[in-house]
Amino acid sequence: MAHSIVGRAAQLSYFDERIQVITQLRRFVARVRVDHASRGLGKTTLLRQAERRMRAAGMRTVWVTADPEESLVASVLGKLASTVPPGSSRWDALKASVDSASVSLGIPSIVEASVTMSPQRTAPTAGAAESFKQAIVAATDAIEADGGTGLAVLVDEIQAADASGLRAIAYAWQELASERPSTPAGLFAVGLPNTSEVIGRAVTFSERFDYRPLLGLADEEVELALAGPASSAGVRWTTDALQLAVRESEGYPHKVQLLGDEAWKAAGYPPAGSVITESMVTAALSGVDEQMAELFRARWRSASPAEREMLLAIARLGGTRVKREEIADALGKSTRSISSARDRLMQKGIVEASEFGFLSFTAPGFREYILRIEEN
Incomplete structure (x- = not known):
């Protein structure tokens, strides 16, 4: 269930199209895609699935989970050089570009080792966006020379990013779109529903960001999320069992996953030819409720x-x-x-x-x- 992407066909279709723009047309994706939703709706799972598709198409990826105590720019730079192996034809140029961008941030070289700096001490100078832009260009040049098809920067929990890092990246992306549209790269992110407000406070323009909400699952999508994986193992859900699961899950993907896992346990980890019944789902609900209650306790305590x-x-x-x-x-x-x-x-x-x-x-x-x- 952890890798199920049921109900996200539109989002995955978008990623497939952007992959083609980058890998086949060798073009820059100017708008930063931000899929946003509350916790438990599968944002990170969606972004991970997009990453798998990008890598399958020959792209190199940089994954960063934003943290308010770290510089987003520094975090991306710290992983950028790893998109090509040391010794490849353009690695030295990439290293030099990343080092230059690091100097603009006031931090030491972060090519060989990850350096965590507080955003207060790494507020980008006027040249930081330019240096970051050049690092992205150097990375795509190195990737193409190494046989790759493009670059994707993936940011999880972007609403937690520092404001200065968001500004530097936003301005770099704006400049790349106008000055270097042949750069085969894209920036894709996920965050909480307040992400547009957070970015709006940090960046004075919003046309470079494409905000899209992730909604809960429809009834038939819940059924598919449960019955599909079981069917691949030769196990069938009864109609009554699925209907009960649909009612109890309320379309909340995290609860759907819990229901699937607990029903599987209640059925005794069934072999091929088995059937998951309504009574098994009923038995599973106590375990689901316990895990949801733990989630609620954590939220209340926080x-x-x-x-x-x-x-x-x-x-x-x-x-x-x-x-x-x-x-x-x-x-x-x-x-x-x-x-x-x-x-x-x-x-x-x-x-x-x-x-x-x-x-x-x-x-x-x-x-x-x-x-x-x-x-x-």
């Missing part, structure tokens, strides 16, 4: 007193599509005064702005968990 107060208000108001004004009224506060708690909860992926002015919990069952805590 919340500050002010955040917990807000979570409780959202739960009492229904947990889905709750108006910001109603939350403020329930807390006896102004909408402005609850902004900080709202932003922190969104950054943690606990709530999302399902639409402007409304908040919803990101995981099914969290409302009920909070209300049980209140009762106890």
